[in-house]
Amino acid sequence: MKELVDLGVMVFREKNSRGSFKPHLSVKFRSVEGKLVTFSIDTTRTPAKYQQPDAYLITHAHSDHYGKSAMLSERAVCSDKTAIALEIRHERKYAGRTFKVGDIIETCGVKVQTFPNFHTVGSTSFMWENELGTRILVTGDVKDASMLPECDLLITEANYGDPGDATCYFDDDISGFENAFRDHPSIAFGAYAFGKAQRAVELLRGLGYDGTIEMEDQSLSLTRGLLEGAGELACLGEGCGDCISIVPPWDLEKLPSRMSKFVMTGRSDYRYPAIQISDHLDARGLVTMVKDIGPEFTVVYHPSGHRPGRFAKHLECIGFNALSIDRINNVLSNEFV
Ligand SMILES: [Zn+2]
Structure with missing residues (x-):
């Protein structure tokens, strides 16, 4: 060799x-x-x-x-x-x-x-x-x-x-993401500002969602600066009311309790249900x-x-x-x- x-x-x-x-x-x-x-x-x-x-x-x-x-x-x-x-x-x-x-x-x-x-x-x-x-x-x-x-x-x-x-083996749970999106009219996804947040927007647009997506400030700047075809994006609280929000996982608790909350992660130590979506x-x-x-x-x-x-x-x-x-x-x- x-x-x-x-x-x-x-x-x-x-x-x-x-x-x-x-x-x-x-x-x-x-x-x-x-x-x-x-x-x-x-x-x-x-x-x-x-x-x-x-x-x-x-x-x-x-x-x-x-x-x-x-x-x-x-x-x-x-x-x-x-x-x-x-x-x-x-x-x-x-x-x-x-x-x-x-x-x-x-x-x-x-x-x-x-x-x-x-x-x-x-x-x-x-x-x-x-x-x-x-x-x-x-x-x-x-x-x-x-x-x-x-x-x-x-x-x-x-x-x-x-x-x-065992944690090094996984499949992306795209159907879990889709079900969460379809089953909950008011929903927030916890996703890191760079990487996961843009993937969440791509997935939502891929599922046909064309409404406003509200995002935390840095996630919003990064998505606007990086993602073509991101559709209508807004700051938190400036969208249409009951739309979809994407924030870093640790900000989920700051959002109203009436929202259904999920974390896009492979980890299981968050207090919100995890949806396995990996960048790896x-x-x-x-x-x-x-x-x-x-x-x-x-x-x-x-x-x-x-x-x-x-x-x-x-x-x-x-x-x-x-x-x-x-x-x-x-x-x-x-x-x-
Ligand atoms: Zn990396």
Whole structure:
């Protein structure tokens, strides 16, 4: 089986000024023109006095992917919608470059293809080749891998990647969502402002609801800024009275008690009934994704905690060559320095 060095790629983690590892990782390789290039992935910005990577790739605007920090660098690269989401969420100006998901962009002489992964509005997977022809694919978090290409080095996530954990197996309960919507004339959905709230609006419009949807302020700004075809949206209390509301889960209790309340979540620790709607692949979906992509080597880089290790181990058990982020040290191999 091929090792990372055979693929002409070095994967490493940088340390911050306190000596601990920065989030996620960086990839060093030679471009097709033979130039040494470093891409940092979903990590925080390196202070200006230190050597910068050639690009900070930001897969999407969830806070555990650190766009809040990387967005301030001119070397940041993310989709137009991710940039909008970062600006709304963090009230900062995005300083980097943007693209439309599906575009091919060139950065530092490297042609980078971009693909949708349907995790959030604007979320992006990136792929490029190095001088050996190794195709390197960074998925970010994935909801639907059907548009992702085959590759040689796969850098992916394991949010629900522990095959021994029953909570890592689920199906979206679309019919539960539909029943809740049809059975309750006055209804509120608890959904995180970025990601879930837009999915709730898409689902409601998909079910044919064309009335006003009231939303909490940030959910409203994000949905207006990001979602085409969102239909009539309004601030809380400014809609038509008995319409549908979408607020973050912890705001449900602030809404009138006459409303029926549900939380869109995989968790079961809310006081309101949960409707399982996930922004992620489950354990089976992640394995199917890896099999379909067929990499020579897989690096599991997200989230923090034990799941990348469990998923990498499982991939090894079923015949893939895999490494999890907790086993990456930041020693630069001689070939690359
Ligand atoms: Zn995410």
